[in-house]
Amino acid sequence: MDLIAQLARELNLKAANVEAAVKLIDEGNTIPFISRYRKEATGGMDDVALRALDERLSYLRNLEQRKKDVILLIDAQGKLTPELEQQIREATQLQRVEDLYKPYRKKRMTRAQKAREAGLEPLANMIIMQASAKGSALDAAAAYVNEEAGFDTPGKALAGAADIVAETVAEDPENVADLRAFTQNTADIVVEATDPAEKTPYEPYYNFDEPLRRIPNHRVLAIDRGEREGKLRVRVNVDGAAATARLGSRWPRRQGVFAPIFDAAIADGYKRLMAPSLEREARAKLTVRAQTEAINVFAKNLEGLLSARPVRGARVLALDPGYRTGCKVAVMDETGKLLDHGVVYPTKPRHDVVGTKRELARLVKKDGVNTIVIGNGTASRETEEVVSEFIAEQAPGLRYTIVNEAGASVYSASELASQEYPDLDVTVRGAMSLGRRLQDPLAELVKIPPQSIGVGQYQHDLDQAELSRTLGHVVEDVVNRVGVDVNTASASLLGYVSGITPSVAKNIVAYREENGAFTDRRQLKKVPKLGPKAYLNAAGFLRISGGKNPLDATSVHPESYEVATAVLERAGVAASELSRGGVPDIERRLGSISALASDLDCGTLTLIDIVNELKKPGRDPRDDAPEVVFSRSALSIDDLEPGMELKGTVRNVVDFGAFVDVGVHQDGLVHISKLANRFVKHPSDVVRVGDTVKVWVEKVDRDRKKISLTMVQGK
Known part of the structure; x- marks a missing residue:
């Protein structure tokens, strides 16, 4: 598989940009560094796109390695055919590779294996092909009686052959893929209470069923928790007759002596060998889907919280x-x-x-x-x-x-x-x-x-x-988006800076405590264990206010200081102006950016970033976040009435809505249907944690301390 071409197709990116991004990642550069300082190479991919690429790259590399391993394992058994090898090499999912490997995987002795060792496979093939036979199926099976192996009657021989048929059907990769899709598309999740009389938070699920493909993620997580706590019993309900018929339709059907045996073997293969694993798989996939979405929601909420506007000058x-x-x-x-x-x-x-x-x-x-x-x-x-x-x-x-x-x-x-x-x-x-x-x-x-x-x-x-991995990425991205003052930041904050490990962060703090404040970014190279690669990845995100070089207080990377200095000269501005608020009219002074980029032999995207930084040095993106809502008098839930208009702060976003703090010590819920005057796929498409929003009180349940809010006036 051509990984670069595959990634480019899947992510709808240019192959050259993908190749450059992969090379930068493989060289040990961080996502924040690549996103901010290698835009020409990547075509301007942001940190979200780069993390998606990095994750998919890891998956595809694991897939390729697993393909090689499986091919070697099957070949060692002497069972690798050119057709099977081609199927494995063309697989685009790990699940497909495992399905292809399943018939060859070492497993405990099964009924089918015992029958094969007793020489019953030819009889099984007769059943599968529904071969013509003189007399009855038992007459045909008489030739395969093996007393030593325990198949001492024609009936037992026929049953053993049927076991081979059942396992063959159940392990066929195409059958598994088809029945997997059938299960996930048609099955219901069915939930019951272990004790219907017990009062628990899970009562809405005491007599519950819903199609797997439609059940919302928050319900999946609630049901999983209830089952884990022993309050709920959960099963996946599949139409077994329809599944069996679907399985049987994959083979030619003729009316012969083996037809009833074949039908019974297919039914057994589905019920005994396929259904349990496919139902477990469907539940597991459902849980993974719900957990993945919950982690993504958590990540978005955390990003909003970390990106909240600082309240400067507050005692x-x-x-x-x-x-x-x-x-x-x-x-x-x-x-x-x-x-x-x-x-x-x-x-x-x-x-x-x-x-x-x-x-x-x-x-x-x-x-x-x-x-x-x-x-x-x-x-x-x-x-x-x-x-x-x-x-x-x-x-x-x-x-x-x-x-x-x-x-x-x-x-x-x-x-x-x-x-x-x-x-x-x-x-x-x-x-x-x-x-x-x-x-x-x-x-x-x-x-x-x-x-x-x-x-x-x-x-x-x-x-x-x-x-932990996902949230760590969120913290890293926000910290580097904002930038860090190397002379005041704690080791905890420094540890999230691109290229800086927790131990190096402690070394930075120790160095400044011993030597005084940093006055030049180049001094970072003297910090123990902060090598050239770490410096390259970290320098642009570490700021020095009041240092020797005004550019050290900006997000301009030291590798671009020569370009930045030339830009300032072209604009007729001294570097000292940066410490006095920057150059607001720098774009007017410079004229065409693309022409300037050509003159300075600098990428246009990089030059745009440099110009924007010189325009407003050290700009904190959090200043664009909503202001903190302050109060001077207290409000209680008893003061709320339907129709009352309030201003509040979004405190949490979940699958079914957003919780908003309106200053009464009990967050109100804006249901997903009340977030906007249009269809909303997910609340995070409308609001995020930290947003200041206007809401109207819909309903107040003072006894249960529940507040229903709406963001749609008059709704």
């Missing part, structure tokens, strides 16, 4: 609410440095509202706080009410917002948090994490395992290795 007082142990307080300056910490008790059992307000007033005045952050966990609602009263009574210029606590406790108790703040209690670390999530969500959230951030559905039920 933050962060509150991590609690009841018995109180509400932990951490005050941080604009850079996230801890200024103060303590505990207040605004909730039961102490319910010291007066003391809480007094302490808040003291800290706000002492540390110049302009923003309060409240975690959304236990006691959050009661804490918000006290904060709202405090602002109204004593600090009308103050603002507050609620942040998601997911993962904060994981970070605060981690080894990383212990290394960063060895002298602080875990509760203070948790409060600090909440405040920093507002100041710079990306820098703080990279310290937490992505799976713990809580923006998915059924994340604990998913393939954890695949989930």
Whole structure:
């Protein structure tokens, strides 16, 4: 198989671009680096396209290796024919290769194998071909009686031959492929309760059936979980008669003495040898489909969360609410440095509202706080009410917002948090994490395992290795899209930079602690274990503000400094202008970009990126994200009424809709049918985590604390 041609066809790309991308990947370059700095070679493929190519490349290479292995294994048995070898070489899926190999795979002794060893294969061939025979089928079988092998009567010999027929039919690759498709296209998933009287979250599935091809992914995951917890019994229901008839239709039919034996063998082959594995396979495929979609949704949600706009210039007082142990307080300056910490008790059992307000007033005045952050966990609602009263009574210029606590406790108790703040209690670390999530969500959230951030559905039920790999790619892509200040970034953040391993990230931090701040990108080459390849892949994503070369504060790669300098000269601008906000009118100054690219012997796509960066150096793409929604007064679910218009923030996107925070400590659901005035295939096509949206209240169930919202006015 020509892998380059195959990839180009499948992904609808030019073969030359695919070949270049594959070469760059094989040379050890990272996806972010190739996407950003090798656009001429790849034709401008973005990180999504490159990851799809990389994944498919890996699959096709594994496929080619498996083909070679299977050909060798069958050849070693002396059973490889030119036709079979050609079928294997032409296979485009691993499943097809395994189907072709199945008849030759070593397996435990089967009924058919025992019959073959007893010399019954010629009789089986007579049944398959429905050969003419004198007398009855038993008369024909009499010649194949083998007492030593246990086939001591014509009836037993005939039964043994039928077993060979059943296995032959069941292992034929074309039969398997056809019945697999039939099962997946026509079967139903049937679900029952193990105890119909028991109250569980799975009651909607107590008497449930739905076609496999139509069941939504979130239902598949719910059913899988219910089965795993022993609350549901699940089976795949296939029309066995139709499947058997379909199987039989693949052979010529004649009315002969072997016809009934042939029909019975086909029915046995399907029921005993094919149906169980095909039904298991259909369930497994369903689960893989649902899990793959859930991982993709999780990845999109995580990307939205990591890409949230930082709140710069905020002096933050962060509150991590609690009841018995109180509400932990951490005050941080604009850079996230801890200024103060303590505990207040605004909730039961102490319910010291007066003391809480007094302490808040003291800290706000002492540390110049302009923003309060409240975690959304236990006691959050009661804490918000006290904060709202405090602002109204004593600090009308103050603002507050609620942040998601997911993962904060994981970070605060981690080894990383212990290394960063060895002298602080875990509760203070948790409060600090909440405040920093507002100041710079990306820098703080990279310290937490992505799976713990809580923006998915059924994340604990998913393939954890695949989930971790996919989410890791998301974090890597966002970090490199934004860029990293090498002098302020934590080792956690640096570890996601293109070409930088966790150990090299620690070496970067150690180097700057020992030698002072980096003033030149070339100094990175002095960091232990940061070799030429790592430098090539990392340099453009590591920024140095206030260094010797203004270009070091931009995304322009050092390999393009000569071109960038020539561009500045052509525009009549000094490099020092970059530190004063860039050159907004640089395109007007330069004229034709394509002509300039030719003059400078530079690729047009690369030159466009350089010009855009010089236009606005160090631009943070997160500045295009929606602004954080702040409040000054508290709202509760009791205040909501149908028809009320609200502004909210999307907190989670799932298969059946989006959950929106409207400031009442209970996210409302916008069902997929209420996201837009048109058909929506998936909620992520309309919204993503972090989006600010306008919604209308449809229904409020105060007893069950459920809020139904719509994004379609009047719907």
